[in-house]
Amino acid sequence: MSKGQKQTILAVDDTLANIDVVKGVLSQDYLVQAALSGKMALKIIEKQKPDLILLDIMMPDMDGYEVCEILKSQQSTQDIPIIFLTAKIQEDDETKGLSLGAVDYITKPISPPILKERIKNHLILEASKKMLERQNEILEERVLERTTQLSELQDVAMVAMGALAESRDPETGNHIRRTQRYVKVLAVEAAKYGKYKAFLTPDVITSLYKSAPLHDIGKVGVEDSILLKPGKLTDEEFEEMKRHTTYGRDAIAAAETSIDSADNFLLFAKEIAYSHQEKWDGSGYPEGLAGEDIPLSARLMAVADVYDALISKRVYKPAFSHEKAVNIITEGKGSHFEPLLVECFLAVADEFTQVAKNFADKDGEVQ
Structure with a gap:
């Protein structure tokens, strides 16, 4: 993401009023996309992955749990942070959501400051994770390069020693x-x-x-x-x-x-x-x-x-x-x-x- 470009939040909720609330809270800092159903959300994500997903649970046809399971089962989408944003307040509901791979669970009605801080923290955490993964990849590349160089040096040394005798x-x-x-x-x-x-x-x-x-x-x-x-x-x-x-x-x-x-x-x-x-x-x-x-x-x-x-x-x-x-x-x-x-x-x-x-x-x- 280039400097100054807003990160994308996908809000998935079958109630338009809830979508409007999320947009009102987040639009100043993020690019907010909306989906009124789980199927619509999957189509949007297939075309362009968001940086984070706010996912309601109680939706017709496909609930939030099912959407989360699908996203976490696919390699291309399993790393997208998902925050359940729902009216379901029972401990079992939260436990299930987190066990499916969600990074957080926020109950409605939302507190705008808390929502913004949690989103910011999870995006920072995800960025740090990607940076660490990239550093590991760079380290592995350097180790492989060094190993290759040592192997080549070993080959040259063997030929040189043999040539000394010859x-x-x-x-x-x-x-x-x-x-x-x-x-x-x-x-x-x-x-x-x-x-x-x-x-x-x-x-x-x-x-x-x-x-x-x-x-x-x-x-x-x-x-x-x-x-x-x-x-x-x-x-x-x-x-x-x-x-x-x-x-x-x-x-x-x-x-x-x-x-x-x-x-x-x-x-x-x-x-x-x-x-x-x-x-x-x-x-x-x-x-x-x-x-x-x-x-x-x-x-x-x-x-x-x-x-x-x-x-x-x-x-x-x-x-x-x-x-x-x-x-x-x-x-x-x-x-x-x-x-x-x-x-x-x-x-x-x-x-x-x-x-x-x-x-x-x-x-x-x-x-």
């Missing part, structure tokens, strides 16, 4: 961006199966997506002479390279102590960093876990990581075609990879190749 290896490029999207695509497909449907909820999939960039964070602990070696690693060098899984787990475990443990993305990040090199048949590292002893997060990452390594150019190999990568992963079903996840991979292989194209490195290394 920057040690100049050949990996957009590897972390591709693999986190592969993991999400694969998890969404796996969630269609009863075996994983209950676990792979949208929130869990989001956490997996956020944590995936940290899968090789442990590379920061591997010496450059090993990490950047163009030729084949010696047995000793390979043993050191394998320790990147432990380095990654320990780094993320240290971070867990200072971050809210209720957020499970760090738990998944730790699982992925430590176990993504494990194999379904137990021939992987660092612990030689087999089957479902390997965390699901790490089993998903294993497929994503190997696929991207296959289609990417390396010092020791050219970039393989998508078709060849699919064949190699298929051959690893039941040995390197969980059989069900290979089936899921085959179902979404076209989405994998699209991700690879969308996040190809500048030198075109991804085929």
Whole structure:
């Protein structure tokens, strides 16, 4: 309501003389509308809601109680303050009126000063209520905005930390961006199966997506002479390279102590960093876990990581075609990879190749 605009009072009474009295008392301060029946009042309210309603009880066809019940049952009108203005003076009548949702109950004959003060107080109360509701909405909007900002910051931090590890290896490029999207695509497909449907909820999939960039964070602990070696690693060098899984787990475990443990993305990040090199048949590292002893997060990452390594150019190999990568992963079903996840991979292989194209490195290394 703009400054200087009068608030609207709807007076509902089947006696015209009573309407005239109300208008005489209130017209100087308010815009007073009148309805001589409950049905007429409902039609007026449907077109334009008043700021407050003065409602008589004893009216033909539809009494004031029924009008009040209808208004309080509808979301669009339930917040309009209703004051019963009636000749019914029994305590039971007042109790019933208030129980239906009326804010006040005034008996006739009216006292003009009391009527004006009560109306003013209820309008102030309603305005305060609306202001509080709006403040709560603004607060909720700000909390949501802040939560979104923190989530975005968290995502950026995860990618940045992953990129820190990948920057040690100049050949990996957009590897972390591709693999986190592969993991999400694969998890969404796996969630269609009863075996994983209950676990792979949208929130869990989001956490997996956020944590995936940290899968090789442990590379920061591997010496450059090993990490950047163009030729084949010696047995000793390979043993050191394998320790990147432990380095990654320990780094993320240290971070867990200072971050809210209720957020499970760090738990998944730790699982992925430590176990993504494990194999379904137990021939992987660092612990030689087999089957479902390997965390699901790490089993998903294993497929994503190997696929991207296959289609990417390396010092020791050219970039393989998508078709060849699919064949190699298929051959690893039941040995390197969980059989069900290979089936899921085959179902979404076209989405994998699209991700690879969308996040190809500048030198075109991804085929």
